[in-house]
Amino acid sequence: MSRPDAKDVAERFAASPLLPRDDGGPVFAEPWQAQAFAMAVQLSADGHFTWTEWTTALGEQLQAAVKRGEPDDGSRYFEHWITALEQLATDKKLTDLTALNERKEAWADSYRHTPHGQPVELGARFR
Template identity: 40%
Template sequence: MNAHDTKSLLILSPGLPKSREGEPAFAEPWQAEAFAMTVHLHERGVFSWSEWAEVLSQELYKPGRRADAADYYDCWVAALSRLITELSITSTANLEMLTRKWQHAAEATPHGKPIRMENASNL
């Protein structure tokens, strides 16, 4: 499969923030990671682009969004989370549990050490 085509397809995601050169623009690394995971899942055929675009649009048009659209990638992550739950890859409860566990792991990890999930148990 040609990764390049897929990437250009994901770039068509509604409202995607782009640089002047037309590349996706990210304010923080987690946004690039969320984008990359979506590209990768799509490349592997886990979902089609139209399935993705629909779920993302629903998240983007929910009320209460920021006027400056700085929460674009918050919506992106919400859409990806929902899509993989709808596809029965995981459950909302499991994602919540893992999110809290990662927060605990970060807090339990001294500066300078890689943050690993196992560190959560050291709390």
């Protein structure tokens, strides 16, 4: 069983529909976008979902955004990206919505309770 090279998978993902990019490749406005991109690449490289499943999931999110009348300028592209990724991760039972929501709140809480300059770790408020 050969595991596809993450670099090759990354190139394929960089060709995702409407991905903000220039001649040099994908362009990320903020660090979390690159993180979300890399996570999709790694999960796919590890066989958790196929390229077709990915483009279908992402395409559904992009279409839903158009239907909601959101501007089609790419500014929210990676929000749709992470929504598609959450959807696939829950469809494939890698995690579930409850866990995602609870964990998101736990992170937000940790940020609120971590003094500036210290690394933010989960459960910071219990220290």
